[in-house]
Amino acid sequence: MPRVKEVERHTHRTMQVVNHIRSLIESGTLQPGDKIPPEREFARSLKISRASLRTGIGYMAAMGVMKIRHGVGSFVADGPPQFGTASLSLIGALHGFQSWQMFEARIILESHLAALAAERGKQEHFSALADEVADMFASMNSPADYLIHDLLFHRIVSQASGNPILAAIIETITSALYDARLKTVERSTDMRESAEMHREIYRAIRTRNGKEAHNLMEQHLRMAQIAQGMERPTGRKTSSALHKKKHARTAA
C-alpha cells in the first residue's frame, strides 16, 4: 500500500513554516512588532509538530526577521532592518575578516549614504539630524551618552538615504563594531571636534550638497578609524597590533 501524501509538499517543514510566515508578512497580516500565536497552538494549526515549527521560527530568528522572548512569545522583528546580529561575527570567524576591513566597508558605504541623504533627505530627517547634533554637544561630558547620539545620527543618515538595503548593511556592520567603540570613546579627548564634524556633515546634507557630504563623512570616518587603531596595515612592519593577539575576534 503506497503512502498517502495527497497534494502535500514534501519540502522541508522548515521552509514550509518560513514560507507561511513570509506570506503572512507580505500580505500584511503580520506587521513588524506583531506577536505570532503560541507555538503549541500555531503548530496545531499548521498541522506540523511543535519541534518543526520551532526549527522554522529559529531559522527566521537567526536572520533577524523574528525575535523570540522566552516566557513571552515570538514576535516579528521591528526597529531598523539588519541581518542576523551574529552573522557578521560568525561569517567573519569563518573567513577571517579583519576589523580594518569592516571599517573600510563602513567608510565606503556610509560616505555614499551621506551623499544620497543629501539628495533625497526630507525635512523630517534634517530636523532629526539637527536634534542629534545638538544632543551631542550637550552630552559632551558623558561618553556613553555621546555614543548613543552618534549612533542615532548615523542611523538617521541611513534612513534619509532612501535605500533600506544599504542602511541594513550599515546597521549590521555598526553593531559588530559597537563593542570596540565603547572602549575607545572612553579615552577619546576629541569629542568636541567630532561633534563639530557631525555638524558640518549635517549642514552639507541639509543644503543638499551631496559631494560635500560624501567627503566630510569619509573624512570623519577615517579619523575615527585611526582613533580606534583600525587602519589597514601597511605591507611593511607590524603597524597596528590590534589584530594579532586575542584570536582576532571579528568584532574586536
Place this chain on the structure above:
Amino acid sequence: MPRVKEVERHTHRTMQVVNHIRSLIESGTLQPGDKIPPEREFARSLKISRASLRTGIGYMAAMGVMKIRHGVGSFVADGPPQFGTASLSLIGALHGFQSWQMFEARIILESHLAALAAERGKQEHFSALADEVADMFASMNSPADYLIHDLLFHRIVSQASGNPILAAIIETITSALYDARLKTVERSTDMRESAEMHREIYRAIRTRNGKEAHNLMEQHLRMAQIAQGMERPTGRKTSSALHKKKHARTAA
C-alpha cells in the same frame, strides 16, 4: 535536594552549540568544507540532547556558516562567503525592499570594489579576469554560459578587492538578483557590447587605474540596471511597472 548545576552555563543551548563550533573554527580544528560529527554522536559528546544540537546547527546553517545535506552530514560552508541565502529575501519582504534599491546598492559597492581591485589586485586575479573575458566572448551564443562567466568575472573582482566583507555583501545581493537576470539575459541582444565593457574594466584594473575602473564598472552596471528595468522610479508617473504587481517579491 536542590538540583546540581555545577559550573554549567545557563546560557541557551543553542548559543552553547554555536560558540562551541565557533571556537572549533577559530582554532582551526574545523575548516571550510569539513564535516562535523554525526548529530547523535556529537550531541552525546557535548552532553546535550540531539534536538538542542540541531537547533544550534540550524542556526548556523541559516546564516550560511554551515551546510546541511540530508542523509549525508553537516559541513562547514565553503565557497565564497555570503550571508544567509534567504536573508536578503526575507528581510526584504519584511521591510519592503525594492529591486532598484538592491541594484543601487550593487552599483555603489561594486564600483568601489573595482577601484580597490585596481589598487590591490594581484597578478593571479588579472589572469583570472582575462580568462573570464575571453570565455565571455567565446560563449556569445549561449546566454546561460555567458551569465556564468559574467558572474565569475564580478566575483573575481570582489576577491581582488581584498575586502572579503564587501565581497560577501555583493555575493549576497547578486544571488538575490540572480533569478531576474536569467530572464533578461535571454532576450539581451547586446552581449557583445557587454563583453567589450568587461574587457575595458579588466584593462583598467590591470593597469591599476582605479578611477577608470570605478567609472567603467558604474557605467556598466547602470546599463545593466536599465536593461532589466530596475531603474529608480522617478517621482512622476508610474515609470516602471515591475515593482507593482506580483506581490513585489524582493528578488523579483
Place this chain on the structure above:
DNA sequence: CTTCGAAGTGTGGTCAGACCACATGTGCCA
C-alpha cells in the same frame, strides 16, 4: 565477467509527549 537492482547502513528530518525555566498577572496577607 559485467551489469544492475535490492538490501543494508549511516545520517539528517519529523514526530509525540513530558517536563523545565522564565515572565507576568492575580490575589492573599501583613
Place this chain on the structure above:
DNA sequence: TGGCACATGTGGTCTGACCACACTTCGAAG
C-alpha cells in the same frame, strides 16, 4: 497600601522512536 507567593501562559529542553534520503555492498541475471 505594599509585597510576596502562587497560578498561568509561553518558550526551552529532553527522550526515544520512527521516517526519508544518500551511499555502499553484494548477489543474481545477463
